[in-house]
Amino acid sequence: MEDVTQITDRAQRLYVELVCRKEEAEGHPAIAPEAEAQAIKNGGSFAERILLRAVSLPDAEHSMIQVQQVLRTGRQVLVGALLIAAFLGVAAASSALQGAGSVSLPMILLTLIGVNLASLVLWLMFQLLGRRSGGLIRSIWQKLSARFVDRANIPKGQYRFDLASVAELTTGRGGRWRLGVMTHAVWLAYTFAGLLSLTVLLVVSRYELSWQTTLLSPEGLHAWADKMSYAPRLLGAAGPDVLPLNGELSAEHRQGWAIWMLLAVVSYSLLPRLIALVLCWILAAREQAGWARDLSRPGFARLRARLMPDHSAVSVIDADESDTPSANFPDKGLAVELPESGLFAVFLERAGEERDADLTWLDPVEDAASLQKAVEEIQAGRPSGLLVFIAATATPDRGTVRVLARLVQPADVPVWLVLTALPQLKARGAPAFDTRVADWSATAQRAGVQGGVIAWDDRRLLEPVPEAMQQ
């Protein structure tokens, strides 16, 4: 069993990537308040918090160990493949040099260059076919993993980090470059081991080298050998222009062709593989660096509000200990009987400007002085009733209750609260209208306004809608 403290950075980043994939597939991030609190507590960048959250998830240790095991197994498989390839390279070189009589140079080239070069071209073709080859690998992998899940009795829907790791490493981001690295490394091991064996054998034994061919004419063979000599010449070897292709070869010529052959293997087999390996390595590393760093992906972006909160928790620091005022809605009829004459009217808080000629208007009440003046005028005037006009859009408050109560007290006559600006209130929607009318009714009642709340245009009593019906 792996030790969780031995989890490598690479395994950790792969694990975070897989957590993101899992949560994207599930449609939402896992609910993990403790892991998130831990990430917030430790602070750092968003990427660091994502990592810390992932490794603090309840099952993280087990999952990370699964990922680590996959990576370790992958390394072991690669090392095994490299050893086998190296052994095959040695065997290929040895068998190519064996045989009665002379050793065929074309055969050695075919063994150590031809096969390697052909597989390299095949690999390049796969790259040309782009991601469609990835689709093939993916579908093969999906079938294999489905079979594995069936055989291993793994419950459907259970997320296996080990299986997901393999899928990600092979078919995920940079998967084809990782496969490329493995492929090239194996071929490189084969070629290098073959080249080394060839060199050692050529050093310790004497071989009769020859350009044996059955099908090619001497001219054709010369032309082919000349073309093949292009790269070895660049590395300092002599070609068919200096060395003979036919007849008995002298010791010097044998040495010349042996050097030519070794340099041909280096230039046509070893170097292309090495270049391909380095390129794949760079591309794989670049793609791998993207693991868990593409923070605009939905799987990560959805965590931003949780891990980078805009605000702290809310705390109540001065609690409400008073009783909430409750409105009691009286059951009233719709028609309002107003006295035909002697009615006083007053605007509260600039409720309007149009003054009905049938009414006796007091100065608008806005502040303590105007309120006192209105009270005095009501006491002196002895009206048959009092109409207090206020804008329905204003919010009824304790201040309004107090002012209304001051006006009602000395009047000793029926008082009505008249709402203006009703069309504006209606424009805010029926629920807002009903709520506000109910609030004004409650305000009127608290202030002792006996007549109730009315709409002035049609002298209609505005019946409050009980709160239960407003829901």
Added chain:
Amino acid sequence: MSSKSIISLAVVGHTNTGKTSLLRTLTRDQKFGEVSDRPSTTREVSAVSLLADSVPVMTLFDTPGLEDPMGLMELLEADQNTYEDPVARIDAFLATDHGAGSFEQEAKVLRQLRKSDAALYVIDAREPMLAKHREELRLLAECGRPLMPVLNFVASPESHPEQWREGLARMGLHVLADFDTVVFEHEAERSLFAKLEILLDAHKPAIQSLARFRDAQRALLVEAACRTIADMLIDVAGLRVRVEAEGDLSVQSQQIEEVVCKSEQTCVDDLLTLFQFDLGAFAPPELPLEQGQWALDPFDPEALKVFGVRTGSAIAAGATAGVSVDAMLGGASLGAGALLGAGAGTVWSFYQSFGKRWVDELRGYRELSVEEQTLALLSARQIALLHALLRRGHASTSAVEAKASRGWVSKNLREAVMRARAHPDWSALNSGDRGPRPDQALVPLMAALRAAING
């Protein structure tokens, strides 16, 4: 940051002017406090800190609304004692029973303001400036703390911010901010912080750090939202469903419709989550998002009409014909095509583009994909939703209003989506691989979406 350097701001104002709404929008938390169009909704003082990189920078105190400033002023003026200054008079009032409990709410506000560095005085700009407001401002000024008026609901046609500006200037309040808590403007928030810097000069660096953090968060939010939409469009555009050629097309079409609707819904959910909105709690809006879901599905001809897209069959049969050779080669790398030279790639491309379709037809299958007008509709809807969300305050309780655009939002967007349509290999809906979509798909689409959002 030490607790001493955390700015404390009391959010005060007359009752029902949107103090809690301001906090909801600033905290991006639509569950903060209780909001209603009624008086005395908030009856306690609550504290919440705005964070920058998890560090508290500013603590905001939501206070109950002032309801009877004139009554309280009368009470204060009736006090026969002489005080050194108005602040001492307020402190004396706070030490009493607050007018036998009549002004308990006001006492909470004044007590909090006395403990705070400054106050934001929230104004419902739809209401006229009245004597009671002037009295409130005088009362708050007596607490000896800087006061900055914040005009709320300025986006409403009923509002009259100029009258308020004039009235406030007459009271010596010249530094004020426009900040609609329902119709959110990121610029307005930035301006609010900039004006707070003037008011609280000693805390300027902290306020600037908070503003910078919020700018960065906003940019990342837009980026993530564009990415969410881009992923969905790439998936849906490249979607292929292989069905029997002899089957009932209308039944088969339902399969693809279900997949597309589910994909779009996931995108909507992601966007709402990113913006921290929970539309499920709201009343059903008229159009087009209901309870977090679009009212009309993207295959409905009515939905296409609403968004100005040509109506027609929303399913294309045998759409793989649209897969072009050049698009196929776009996925190649390392210039390997030049190395091959023999045209193997072209042969393979040709097979993928046309041959596979013919082979499928011979074997009795056909492929269904999503047609252009449906893709145009999906794009337009998500962009409209994103526009709406970017301008939605967390105090808003109304429907999301997404203004319909006409057809494709831009030529670049169309090109980017149609390119994705030629790439079934890019779609996670086909492969089941939910990893990052390829850069060649994402980069142009993201650029087109950003331009559509900022345009």
